[in-house]
Amino acid sequence: MPGLSAPGVSTEEQVAAGIRAAGLLAMGREEGLRYALLSMEGTARSFWAGAICLLPFLLIRSLGNDALLGAGLPVELIGYVLGWVAFPLASLLLVDASGRGPLWPLFVAAWNWANLAQYAVLVLSTLLGSVLPPALAGLLTLASFAYALWMEWFVAQRALRISGARAALFVLLDIGIGLLIATIVGRIGG
Numbered sequence: 001m002p003g004l005s006a007p008g009v010s011t012e013e014q015v016a017a018g019i020r021a022a023g024l025l026a027m028g029r030e031e032g033l034r035y036a037l038l039s040m041e042g043t044a045r046s047f048w049a050g051a052i053c054l055l056p057f058l059l060i061r062s063l064g065n066d067a068l069l070g071a072g073l074p075v076e077l078i079g080y081v082l083g084w085v086a087f088p089l090a091s092l093l094l095v096d097a098s099g100r101g102p103l104w105p106l107f108v109a110a111w112n113w114a115n116l117a118q119y120a121v122l123v124l125s126t127l128l129g130s131v132l133p134p135a136l137a138g139l140l141t142l143a144s145f146a147y148a149l150w151m152e153w154f155v156a157q158r159a160l161r162i163s164g165a166r167a168a169l170f171v172l173l174d175i176g177i178g179l180l181i182a183t184i185v186g187r188i189g190g
Contacts, residue, residue: 008039009038009039009041009042011045011048013038014038014039014041014042014045014046014048015045015048015052017035017036017038018035018036018042018045018046018048018049018109018112018113018116019113019116020032020035021033021034021035021036021109021110021113021114022049022113022114022115022116022117023117025110025113025114025117025151025154025155026114026117026120026121026151028154030158032110032113033106033110033158033159035113036106036109036110036113036159037105037106037109037110040105042105042109043105043106043108043109045109046108046109046110046112046113047084047112049112049113049115049116050080050081050084050112050115052116053115053116053119054080056119056120056122056123057080057119059123059126060119060122060123060126061076063126063127063130072189075185075188075189076185076189078185079181079182079184079185079189082181083177083178083181084112086177086181087111087173087174087177087178088108088111088112090173090177091104091107091108091111091170091173091174092104094169094170094173095107095160098160098162098166100160100161100162103159103160103161106159107155107156107159107160110155110158110159111152111155111156111159114151114152114155117151118147118148118151118152121144121147121148122144122145122148124144125140125141125143125144126141128140129141149171149175152170152171152174153167153168153170153171154167156170156171
């Protein structure tokens, strides 16, 4: 498995490597996979990306609407956590069906760390969009989401060593899970 080394890698080392992986993957550089998973524990440690992305998530949500006010915050936080765990679990079935089961730990680690770059782009576009004319803000948001989708596709294709069409299935699975969670959060949180 690319990037896999002996046990004994500290959480701090894995987080630093994960941040480096995110930067390289964001630029479309496959060598970012070497940093995504330094040890078998690295997959579990890659969920630190979720903790790092929590503040950007809250910033984006608070700028977008008032869903974080009042009773909406706990529901938003539950949805956020579900988003981080539901896809990796569901993807395991798709990875196994693709015959790539042994690559699943690397895939999940790379997917999680890639979220750092995606959140950075989404925060930047959200902040810029708040000062741009609506038409430009809409184009910027669309470009940011297109980039995020490309990055997910790139990580799936490279980490799992699958075709572009199969990688698109992973992106569609993530979108479907995200829409389901967003719908439930929206209905419960008001």
